[in-house]
Amino acid sequence: MNSIAVIFAGGSGKRMNTKAKPKQFLELHGKPIIIYTLELFDQHPMINHIVVACIESWIPYLKELLRRFEIKKVVEIVPGGETGQDSIYNGLEAAERHGPKDSIVLIHDGVRPLIEEKTITDNIEEVKKSGSCITCVPATETLVVKQENNTLHIPERSNSLIARAPQSFILADILDAHRKARKENRHDFIDSCTLMSHYGHKLSTIIGPVENIKITTPTDFFMFRAIIDVKENSQIFGF
Template identity: 30%
Template sequence: MVSVIIPAAGQGRRMQAHHNKVFLMLAKEPILVHTLRQFAEVEDVGECIVVVGKGEEKETFELLKSASSVHSLPDCRIVTGGEERQDSVWNGLQVVSPDADIVLVHDAARPLVTPAIIGRVIRAARRTGGAVAAVPVKDTIKVAGDDGNVASTPDRSTLWAVQTPQGFQKDLLVRANEQAIADGFRGTDDASLVERLGMPVELSLGSYENIKITTPGDLIIAESFWKARQEADDIRVPEGRGLRA
């Protein structure tokens, strides 16, 4: 069984909102509901743990109760988040079902994920122990020196923009978090914790549409993608870059 942890405790400062951004509306429904609906379509997903900010538990419960009367949503448990995202994921891990063999972590603010992306990450995590959704970068990247000048230009063919979901064998993710806590390490994503253990993390094909809604402009882009989905498939990325289905 697959358990999904949805960190949803962000304050939405860059959204210029006075409310948690996952409650904002996208195509007439809250962002969080859009996200959960995608996981409801994946057969392997058996539970979902939504980690929210302190004081948002009741509002989230009422939101999901109302949405479940209209849409098919995964079985959800609501957990209070921590000071930072890593703390919130750890709180979610504490209540993961003992029957789960794979744990996915997915940003609540990525509502344009698809069941196909989720399925690929699950299969890759079962195959190698850890996997992340990702796409090749399209821009040239520069490494800056301390003086503000360009220090180097890495080969773009080796660079990938990492997204979520990120999936791991449950015991591995727990061990990676325990080690990070012991070392006082703060990672920028869940995969970085696993990488510190010397374990492989496979790149799994994501989508350029699978954006994280962080700013007001992102919400406009997401609205456009969402409307276009009725007539077009996900934007394709170049094949032959070493990824497997």
């Protein structure tokens, strides 16, 4: 079964307070965050193709990075959209040009470089079984859900999960949901699982690594650096 990673890297990094580069191009040990992310999918044996949605003016720079770091599976880079939802749709349209409608698509943030090979494998296998897969981590603090009538609902922590990425689906299903949203002029869905749930799709989950953070603030970047340094030291010194 064909598997395509759709990586969206269209953010400008306003919360990171970066002026020279968008957050996905910030470097750690000489390697941009987006390359850390792309390497995970490029090296995975079950991923056939990668599509990237990128800030349009930064596409030439990304192409140069792909050559420099020998990323081989990227088949198309498309401009990002006005919203994250629009960027993902542009990437999904590109995926449609490179794989059959029954392909598995793994939708992932370009600034989530700390997933593992097993996370990708688990996503693909779960979509094969149930048609969808949302990578989650257990909630470690109490969630408070504000209701429309201004009351609060406190779900049981043991039943609460936090959605992260990848979020994976059959290509035809996720494209159909996006096209319904566009017909209704809806561009405000926060992520793919929210959109798919809204249009009636049953969602399945897997538990991914806790360190699978999204790097959007300076604090996130410092955490990323610490985790990478620990992993590199463990390889060198056998910790």
